[in-house]
Amino acid sequence: MTVSETAGQEGTERGYHPVLMVLAWLWVLVPFSYGLYQLVIKIPALFGH
Amino acid sequence: MAGFLQRERIVAPPGWSRWLVPPAALSIHLAIGQAYAWSVFKPPLEKGLGISGVASALPFTLGIIMLGLSAALFGTRVDSNGPRWAMVVSSSCFVSGFLISALGLYLRQYWMVVVGYGFVGGIGLGIGYISPVSTLIKWFPDRPGLSTGIAIMGFGGGALIASPLTNQLLAAFGGSGATPDVNGIAQTFLVMGLIYAVFMSVGWLLIRVPAQDWRPAGWDPAHAKTGALITTANVSARNAIRTPQFWLLWVVLCFNVTAGIGILERAAPIYSDFFPDATSPQALAAAAAGFVAMLSLANSAGRIAWSTTSDFLGRKNMYRIYLGVGALLYLALTLLTNTNKVLFLLIAILLLSFYGAGFATVPAYLRDLFGTYQVGAIHGRLLTAWSTAGVLGPLIVNAIADSRIAAGVTGPGRYTLSFTIMVGLLVVGFVCNELIRPVNERYHESALTKDATKKTEARA
Numbered sequence: 001m002t003v004s005e006t007a008g009q010e011g012t013e014r015g016y017h018p019v020l021m022v023l024a025w026l027w028v029l030v031p032f033s034y035g036l037y038q039l040v041i042k043i044p045a046l047f048g049h
Numbered sequence: 050m051a052g053f054l055q056r057e058r059i060v061a062p063p064g065w066s067r068w069l070v071p072p073a074a075l076s077i078h079l080a081i082g083q084a085y086a087w088s089v090f091k092p093p094l095e096k097g098l099g100i101s102g103v104a105s106a107l108p109f110t111l112g113i114i115m116l117g118l119s120a121a122l123f124g125t126r127v128d129s130n131g132p133r134w135a136m137v138v139s140s141s142c143f144v145s146g147f148l149i150s151a152l153g154l155y156l157r158q159y160w161m162v163v164v165g166y167g168f169v170g171g172i173g174l175g176i177g178y179i180s181p182v183s184t185l186i187k188w189f190p191d192r193p194g195l196s197t198g199i200a201i202m203g204f205g206g207g208a209l210i211a212s213p214l215t216n217q218l219l220a221a222f223g224g225s226g227a228t229p230d231v232n233g234i235a236q237t238f239l240v241m242g243l244i245y246a247v248f249m250s251v252g253w254l255l256i257r258v259p260a261q262d263w264r265p266a267g268w269d270p271a272h273a274k275t276g277a278l279i280t281t282a283n284v285s286a287r288n289a290i291r292t293p294q295f296w297l298l299w300v301v302l303c304f305n306v307t308a309g310i311g312i313l314e315r316a317a318p319i320y321s322d323f324f325p326d327a328t329s330p331q332a333l334a335a336a337a338a339g340f341v342a343m344l345s346l347a348n349s350a351g352r353i354a355w356s357t358t359s360d361f362l363g364r365k366n367m368y369r370i371y372l373g374v375g376a377l378l379y380l381a382l383t384l385l386t387n388t389n390k391v392l393f394l395l396i397a398i399l400l401l402s403f404y405g406a407g408f409a410t411v412p413a414y415l416r417d418l419f420g421t422y423q424v425g426a427i428h429g430r431l432l433t434a435w436s437t438a439g440v441l442g443p444l445i446v447n448a449i450a451d452s453r454i455a456a457g458v459t460g461p462g463r464y465t466l467s468f469t470i471m472v473g474l475l476v477v478g479f480v481c482n483e484l485i486r487p488v489n490e491r492y493h494e495s496a497l498t499k500d501a502t503k504k505t506e507a508r509a
Contacts, residue, residue: 017066024072027251028079028203035209039342045332046339046394 056131061257067188067265069255074181074200076252077136080245081143081177082207084112084170085345089215093229098159108150108166110439115171117436120179124429125286127176132184136253139177140246146170147242154235178204178432181252182412183425187259190421191268193413194364198356201409205349215241278365278485282493283422290430292488294418297481302411303434303441304478305371308379308471309404310442312397313348315450316341323387323461343394344401351402356409364414368482371403371410376475383468386461408435418488445470 052058087109094105127135146166153161181200189196218240219225224233264270270281289295312319317337327333359367378396385392411431416424446467453463 017069021066021069024069024251024255027248028072028075031210031248032075032079032203032206035206035211035213036346038213039209039346042335042342043339043346045335046343047336 054130054134054137056133056258059131059133059257060260061263065257067259070181070185070188070257071196071199073136073252073255073257074185075203076249076255077139077177077180078200078203079207079210080249080252081139081174082204083211083241083245084109084116084174085205085208086211086215087112089212089219090234093219093224093234094159094162096227097224097229097231097234098157100159104159107163108170111163111167112146112171112174113439114436115168116174116178117433117439119172119175120429120432121175122429123172123176124179124426125423127179127429128183128286128423128425131258132180132256133253135176135180136249136256139173139180140249140253141173142169143173143177143249144242144246146173147238147245151235151238151242154231154238157231175429175432179425179429181256182428183421183423184256184258186412186416186421186424189265190270191265192357192360193416194356194359194410195353197412198353198409201356201412202349202352202405204408205345205352205405209345209349211241214244278363278487279417280420280487280493282488282490282495283420284418284427284488284492285494286423286426286430288492289419289423289427292492294485294488295427295431297485298411298414298418299431299434300481301368301372301478301485302407302431303438304474304481305368305375305407306404306435306438307442307445308375308475308478309348309401309407310438311446311467311471312400313344313404314443315446316344318450319464322459322463323393324390325460340394340397344397347398347401348405351405352409355402355406356413359410359413364410364417365482365485367406367410368414369479371407372475372479372482375400375403376472376479379468379472379475383465383472418485420494422494 087106091102091105094100095102123135123138146169149165149169150162153159153165182197185196185200186193215237216225218237219229219233222233222236222240223230224235224237284292317334317340320337320340321333324336325333327336355367355371378400382393382396382400385396387393412424412428415427415431419427446464449467449470450463453466
């Protein structure tokens with residue numbers, strides 16, 4: 001994502017929210033990564049017998 | 050309080066990044082995607098309450114039915130009231146479902162779990178599922194496939210989080226094992242409800258709608274990607290269901306989902322029947338669990354990967370792949386059976402990625418055909434195809450497999466007929482996709498307004 005994609009009303013580019021952005025994405029990516037990890041560790045058993 | 054929920058209160062100020070909208074959408078979709086992990090609750094409920102497998106599946110079945118019904122019934126209201134209202138309603142219903150279920154289990158009243166999780170929670174599923182869709186499409190007019198793919202991938206990913214979380218909570222509260230404590234299961238429902246209440250709140254706090262005249266920097270609608278099927282007009286939800294395009298797409302979605310559920314529903318037994326030669330029953334069970342995990346990953350990854358690709362290849366072409374290649378893959382599975390395990394796994398991965406992609410690409414397809422005006426409401430009505438497929442898919446595969454097992458058939462032969470039926474359904478879906486043409490102008494909102502104006506002028 002780039003600052004050019006953060007335009008507000010009428011195409012102006014006056015602000016960016018780096019801290020909010022990082023926190024918002026961490027809020028969803030941390031639990032998702034936990035779920036993904038729990039899933040991936042089951043896959044080797046598929047080839048282990 | 051009502052003002053807080055109104056659309057006017059969440060119009061983004063200048064400088065608001067549109068990349069804050071996907072996390073808001075994911076906060077809702079990653080939570081409600083828990084529905085796919087309901088099976089984790091089944092064994093403890095069956096052992097703890099002494100109920101049958103059919104009874105323990107009831108909350109989930111009712112939940113999926115309510116998902117389709119509530120999305121169809123409340124879609125227009127979601128579009129008119131805005132995403133914050135929808136997300137608050139969705140969170141309230143979804144969380145209430147868990148709390149009612151917890152209370153029901155403490156009181157040993159299983160019907161409260163069915164009504165709580167299935168009926169009340171199911172309404173939360175339907176409203177939550179469509180809540181961010183039209184908002185995302187408006188924020189990402191240049192990349193609608195990517196934006197809706199992210200959100201709808203979240204729904205697939207919700208089970209990845211809920212499944213281990215539920216297992217760990219059940220174990221911590223004594224709600225698992227050979228003799229699960231029903232109060233422990235109740236505590237699990239209670240804690241999960243509270244966790245989801247906090248998690249989903251970020252969704253409705255963070256969500257913003259773009260200002261009326263907002264557009265992405267450097268993006269000019271005049272130079273936007275055009276195609277025969279990409280309209281610049283708008284069709285209302287009421288008119289959309291009068292068009293053949295809506296019903297053709299309904300069949301496309303229904304049969305694409307039915308075909309995917311065909312494998313997903315019986316993934317573990319299918320693997321065990323195709324490749325039973327394990328060193329021990331434990332190794333076979335672990336391998337089957339690995340197969341289920343791999344399919345879940347393919348389902349989730351397909352949602353974002355193929356949906357994003359649709360921004361470049363076009364929606365109709367993507368459904369040609371999902372349905373046409375899907376039919377060929379099912380045919381290959383029927384003919385190859387268990388002769389090559391790697392090939393079997395690759396085919397299953399692709400089929401499940403197409404299943405997930407079918408969900409994720411459809412909002413952008415609707416946007417192309419009907420415009421952005423009431424795309425959330427139209428999407429809601431289309432989700433009745435999912436509810437239908439949710440009944441149809443498992444019915445076909447389970448009924449046929451059960452009859453084959455009763456007839457003494459073993460191995461892949463148990464699924465030959467089911468897979469052949471799936472090929473047929475996908476071919477029908479492919480034909481329906483081919484028949485989709487641009488929506489007739491008489492259904493466009495501008496054309497209707499012009500007609501009304503002419504009539505008024507004629508009367509005057």
